[in-house]
Amino acid sequence: MTVWPEERTASIDSFNTVDMTINVGPQHPATHGVFRMVLTVDGEVVVDCEPYIGYLHRGLEKLTENHDYRQSMGWWDRTDYLAGICCEQAYCMAVEKLGNIEVPERAEYIRVMMAELSRILSHFMFFGAFGADVGSFGTSFIYAWRERERIYDFFEEVAGDRMFPTYLRPGGVQMDLPDGWEKRVNEILGHIEQGLEDFDGLLTGNEIFVERCRGLSPVSKEQAIDWGLSGPMIRATGLAHDIRRAEPYSVYDRLQFNIPTGKNGDVFDRYMVRMAEAYQSTKIVRQCMEQMPNSGLVLNPDLPKTLRIDEGECYVRTEGTKGEYGVYGLARGGNKPYRMKLRSPSFCNLSALKQMVVGHYVADAVIILGSLDIVLGEVDK
Amino acid sequence: MSNETATAYPGVAALVHKHLGKIPFTASKHSTDVVLHVAPDHFLELVRGLKERRELAFDFLRNVTAIDMTEEGLRAVYHFYSFKHHHSLQVDVNTPPGNPHIPSLTALYSAANWHEREAAEMVGLVFDGHPNPKNLLLDEDVRIHPLLKAHPLQKAELFQGIEDTSAGFKF
Numbered sequence: 426m427t428v429w430p431e432e433r434t435a436s437i438d439s440f441n442t443v444d445m446t447i448n449v450g451p452q453h454p455a456t457h458g459v460f461r462m463v464l465t466v467d468g469e470v471v472v473d474c475e476p477y478i479g480y481l482h483r484g485l486e487k488l489t490e491n492h493d494y495r496q497s498m499g500w501w502d503r504t505d506y507l508a509g510i511c512c513e514q515a516y517c518m519a520v521e522k523l524g525n526i527e528v529p530e531r532a533e534y535i536r537v538m539m540a541e542l543s544r545i546l547s548h549f550m551f552f553g554a555f556g557a558d559v560g561s562f563g564t565s566f567i568y569a570w571r572e573r574e575r576i577y578d579f580f581e582e583v584a585g586d587r588m589f590p591t592y593l594r595p596g597g598v599q600m601d602l603p604d605g606w607e608k609r610v611n612e613i614l615g616h617i618e619q620g621l622e623d624f625d626g627l628l629t630g631n632e633i634f635v636e637r638c639r640g641l642s643p644v645s646k647e648q649a650i651d652w653g654l655s656g657p658m659i660r661a662t663g664l665a666h667d668i669r670r671a672e673p674y675s676v677y678d679r680l681q682f683n684i685p686t687g688k689n690g691d692v693f694d695r696y697m698v699r700m701a702e703a704y705q706s707t708k709i710v711r712q713c714m715e716q717m718p719n720s721g722l723v724l725n726p727d728l729p730k731t732l733r734i735d736e737g738e739c740y741v742r743t744e745g746t747k748g749e750y751g752v753y754g755l756a757r758g759g760n761k762p763y764r765m766k767l768r769s770p771s772f773c774n775l776s777a778l779k780q781m782v783v784g785h786y787v788a789d790a791v792i793i794l795g796s797l798d799i800v801l802g803e804v805d806k
Numbered sequence: 807m808s809n810e811t812a813t814a815y816p817g818v819a820a821l822v823h824k825h826l827g828k829i830p831f832t833a834s835k836h837s838t839d840v841v842l843h844v845a846p847d848h849f850l851e852l853v854r855g856l857k858e859r860r861e862l863a864f865d866f867l868r869n870v871t872a873i874d875m876t877e878e879g880l881r882a883v884y885h886f887y888s889f890k891h892h893h894s895l896q897v898d899v900n901t902p903p904g905n906p907h908i909p910s911l912t913a914l915y916s917a918a919n920w921h922e923r924e925a926a927e928m929v930g931l932v933f934d935g936h937p938n939p940k941n942l943l944l945d946e947d948v949r950i951h952p953l954l955k956a957h958p959l960q961k962a963e964l965f966q967g968i969e970d971t972s973a974g975f976k977f
């Protein structure tokens with residue numbers, strides 16, 4: 426069409442612009458799994474965001490209701506599949522609370538040690554994937570993989586499986602640690618500390634990374650509480666809330682560690698909180714190794730072959746790698762729970778995505794989503 | 807007398823009774839939390855008091871669980887936490903069979919939005935006043951409530967490939 430000179434001088438306001446809808450996912454590398462969001466954009470700015478979840482829904486709660494207490498173990502570490510031990514710990518604690526089951530001291534220390542190694546591993550995966558979101562392409566991802574495989578090798582030696590160890594049992598852990606585990610853990614911790622330093626240099630030392638993350642999508646304390654955020658997300662706003670300290674479980678009340686907090690609740694703070702947390706976790710692992718009884722039982726020997734619980738109710742909360750990992754349990758007799766509900770931290774953090782993304786650029790929406798550190802297995806149950 | 811009150815309202819429930827005594831509720835305690843039992847009619851009033859009274863200040867909604875209690879109707883279980891006073895509380899709301907209506911908490915807590923959508927699709931609770939009452943984890947067209955005790959464990963597979971799911975599959 427020919428444009429006549431007088432029309433060419435029309436001001437920008439007279440242009441009729443229409444909001445555009447972009448579908449992201451469910452198969453998209455930036456969504457970290459099968460997650461879909463529909464963005465409505467005005468030019469480059471997101472004006473609306475509608476998340477769709479459930480692509481990985483496996484009916485975890487229905488399955489748990491229909492199976493024996495011990496049979497359900499294997500499904501719970503498939504929720505947060507980057508830190509299976511943390512999920513197993515929460516589930517086992519719920520069963521133990523329902524049935525008043527005691528756990529030997531050595532088993533408690535083993536659980537905490539394995540859970541903290543899982544936390545480090547999960548945070549490494551965050552650094553890798555998040556770095557790739559911001560634009561380091563594969564570099565950060567591959568560096569993260571290196572440490573991850575070292576920790577997984579240890580998990581394999583201990584439990585026989587890497588990602589889904591199914592190592593914990595109601596009343597303790599499946600078996601004792603293998604010979605020479607202290608040496609192996611010390612070796613891994615050395616590698617982890619080196620790996621964290623590498624990441625600090627690779628990402629925190631990179632001006633482009635810092636400039637893209639700093640000041641992006643800040644969240645205030647009041648907003649974080651209202652939106653139901655937890656874990657590193659809420660600590661980034663400056664609120665020093667950690668279930669391990671606020672409502673201690675297992676042996677966390679005997680361990681010394683700091684709760685790293687951010688200041689502005691922006692994307693950069695969320696990243697830094699996780700970085701500092703991984704360092705704290707190495708401290709916790711070292712303390713577990715020192716304080717752990719040298720020998721003793723690792724599984725309560727008084728448990729019957731079939732666990733039957735007459736009556737019980739509990740809401741167990743643990744500090745999962747993504748936030749408050751809670752398990753609500755209700756037992757009304759028999760060898761199966763009447764109801765087991767997972768309070769999934771990724772689910773709650775993701776529910777606030779719309780509020781965090783609206784008003785930012787499309788390119789930043791991917792970074793904001795990455796900074797939530799969601800695991801879709803946990804979101805979809 | 808004072809002893810009796812202490813057992814009727816354990817822990818933080820005594821504090822709630824002191825400040826919100828006009829609202830009828832009963833209290834009990836289980837292995838981890840103090841539980842308040844309240845009727846759906848008084849639920850919103852109670853939660854507003856829990857959130858807005860400075861002495862209680864339950865500002866954080868942790869979790870919402872929906873349970874099918876079969877002949878007793880449906881139950882919604884709420885967990886609250888106070889960042890100010892560091893205390894936590896569980897609130898149970900039982901709905902009578904055939905009338906599964908509970909007022910929505912979305913106006914008080916933004917976090918309630920997804921929790922309530924999940925509870926609604928899983929057992930069929932209806933949250934009055936919810937801004938977006940669509941399925942969340944299940945397919946949007948599917949009208950089943952898988953966590954009802956009457957829903958069989960293995961039947962859901964049959965739905966795949968059936969075009970008209972709105973025709974109603976009653977379990």
